[in-house]
Amino acid sequence: MNQNPQDQLNEIRSLMERSTRFVSLSGWAGIMAGIYALAGAVAAYYVIFKMNFLPETPPAGVDMYGSGKAVHYHYANGWADLFSEKNLLLAVIAALVFSLSAGTAFYHSSVKARRQGVRLWNSTTKRLFVQLAIPLVTGGLFCAALLFYGNAGLIAPAMLIFYGLALLNGSKYTWREFHSLALCEIALGLVSFFFIGYGLYFWATGFGILHIIYGILMQKRYN
C-alpha cells in the first residue's frame, strides 16, 4: 500500500464527513432566501400597517398587533378570523417567501451536487429533510393555532423559534455553521417574545439579515 498513515486518516475523516453531512448546499441559497424574506417583510408591512383592514371583531381598547402595544385578545370566531382577508394575504406572502427560498436552495444544491458527482436525493438528504420538517410542520400548525385564538403578535417569535429548532435538529446532517445560525434564530425569537409589537422587525432580522450574513460566510468558506 503506497499511502502514508496521514493520508489514510485524512481520507477516512473526509469520507465519514461526506457520507453523513449534506454539503451541496450553496451560500447563494442563503443570500437569496434572505433577500426574499426582506421583500416579504416589506410586503407584510404594507398589508399590516397601510391597508387598514377593519378588525373582524374589534377588541375594545386594545391595540392591533404591530403598533407597539401588547395584545392578547381572544376571539370567539376563530375560523372567521383565521381566514380573514388580511391573514390570507399574509399567508400568501409567507408561502411565496418559503417556496421561493426552498426552490432556490433546491436549484443551487442540484447544480452543486451534479458538479460534485453525487446524487442530490440520498440517505443523508432524506435524513436532513425529515429532521427539518418535523419542527417546521409543528411550528406552522402552532402558528395557525395562535392566529386562530387571535394572538397574531406571537407568530413572529414562534416562527423564529421553531425555525431555529428545525435548523438545530438538521445541523447534525449538514454544515456545522447551521448550529450557530440555529442558536441565533432561537435567541432572536425569545427576545422578540418580549417586544410583541415589533415582531415584523425581528422576523426581517432573523429570516432576512441573518440568512444573508450566513449565506455570504458560507459562500466565502466553501466555494
Add this chain to the structure above:
Amino acid sequence: MSIIDGLNKNFENRVRLGLMSVLMVNDWVDFTEMKELLNVTDGNLASHSSALEKAEYIEVKKEFVGKKPKTSYRVTQKGRKAFQQHLAALEKLLGN
C-alpha cells in the same frame, strides 16, 4: 516490526478503507450510494465488499425494490472493532 502489528491486512486498500469509513458512521448504505461516495466502478466495489463480507466485517443485504435488485451494506460488531484497532494503529504510527 512491532510498530505495524495493529494494522489490519484487510484494510490495506483504498476502497476497503473507504467502505469501512462510510459504514462506521452510517446504518445501511446501498450499493449506488457507496459507489458514488468512493468513486469506484461496480466490479471494484463488488469484489472488495465481498472480501470484507468473507472476513465477517460487513453484512450484505440483497433485496428487491419493485423489480430492481438492491444491495446494502452494514458494518458488523467484529468489523467495527477491527477497524477501530486499525485506526488506533495508524494513529500510533503517526505519533512516533
